[in-house]
Amino acid sequence: MRKVLVLLVLSLLVAGVSVQAAEKKMKVGFVYVSPVGDAGWSYAHDVARQAIEALPNVEVKYLEAVNEGADSERVFLNMARKKYDLVFGTSFGYMDPMLKTAxxxxxxxxxxxxxxxxxxxxxxxxxxxxQARYLSGMVAGSMTKSNVLGYVAAFPIPEVIRGINAFTLGVQAVNPDAEVRVVWTKTWYDPAKEKEGAKSLLDVGADVIAQHQDSPGPQEAAQERGVYSIGYNTDMSQFAPKAHLVAPVWNWTPYYMEVFNSVKDGTWKTGSTWNGIAEGVVDLSPMGDMVPADVKAQVMARRDEIKKGDYIVFTGPVKDQAGTVRIADGAVPADGELLGMDWFVKGVVGTTE
Structure with a gap:
């Protein structure tokens, strides 16, 4: 009888442990630099966050409009103290505060x-x-009549400079006479300032406005002036349907799911990941009806080449603004060179500061 009771107690204990293990939830945090309603950068990440939140046995929290620097460090510390299993920080300026917390x-x-x-x-x-920036440049270069394109940009860091350069190379691939004028707003998200930046470019003759900003402000400015625009982050056509040609867009869901599952099953390993069109992280939104069929076909053919690895953006020769060859003929820059890019290609009007 005693043995039966012992076995029963042990069975109940094991069952209790099993239930507790089954009920243990993964705690996942997301930290955004701008509001999720920005229709841009943070919104694109939040789409992936919602996909994870829909999974069973997961607790998800997000904080929006968190400033880079000390504010973000406090947020990371708070999540870590609450024993979050996984925390995503989605802005460049979160890097050092996150590393310190980690x-x-x-x-x-x-x-x-x-x-x-x-x-x-x-x-x-x-x-x-x-990669997608280059393709959007091909669209812009094909649609401009003034041969002046405007680019409303946030901060002069390699990420943004690299995008401007790729866009310009795409423009030049179809229209060597066009130039890209850059204005810096020094903000990731400020709809009014972004719109004013676009207007300043429209005032000097730009008839296509591109952007590295989080809001559709530049799109709206372009439509109000009756010219074209290139969006960013998400398909922004709903905000400027008469102006919006196309947008380089993000699709974070597959990658975030991959990271979540690797942490959950204990296979996660540190490292650096830089995926592109081939992996589905970046792409183009549908092109507007105003884009001619032959332009669409040309752009999509180049997209297929990039996806297959048959065409590599930044393959030399590539010259800087002064005409100096920065990437030799036939050379392909290493990722480290691209990640540290701090110079403009020929055809860009503006400074990297």
Whole structure:
């Protein structure tokens, strides 16, 4: 009888442990630099967040409009102290605060978007948006009549400079006479300032406005002036249907799911990930009806070449603004060179500061 009771107690204990293990939830945090309603950068990440939140046995929290620097560090610390299993930080300026926090909390996996630093429990990831930028440049270069294109840009960091250069190379591939004029707003998200930046470019003759900004402000400015625009982050055509030609867009869901599952099953390893069109992280939105069929066909053919690896953006020769060859004929720059890019290609009007 005693043996039966012991076995029964042990069975109940095992069952209790099993139930507790089954009920244990993965805690996942997301930290955004702008509001999720920006229709841009943070919104694109939040689409992936919602996909993870829909999974069973997961607790998800996000914080929006968190400033880079000390504010973000407080947020990361708070999530780590609450024993979050996985934390995503989605702005370049979160890199050092996240790294500092990661070293203090080795049991939390931290993932930083757009940076380059890592540790045993912190990885970094980004997408080769320059591939889609190049393709959008081909569209813009085909549609301009003034041969002046405007680019409203956030901060002069390599990520943004690389995108401007890729866009310009795409423009020049179909229209060597066109130039790209750049204005810096020094903000990721400020709809009014972004719109004013676009207007300043329209005032000097730009008839296509591109952007590295989070809001559709530049799109709206273009439509109000009756010219064209190139969106960013998401399909922004609903905000400027008469102006919106196309947008380089993000699709974070497959990658975020992959990271989530690797943390959940214990196979996650630190490292750097830089996926592109081939992996589905970046792409183009549908092109507007105003884009001629032959332009669409040309752009999509080049997209297929990029996807297959048959065409590599930034293959030399590539000259800088002064006409100096920066990438030799036939050469392909290493990822480190692209990640540290701090110079403009020929055809860009503006400074990298």
């Amino acid at each position: 070293k203090k909390f080795p049991n939390t996996v931290f993932m930083h978007c757009s940076g380059y630093k890592s540790s045993e429990n912190m990885g970094n990831y980004f997408g080769r948006m320059y």
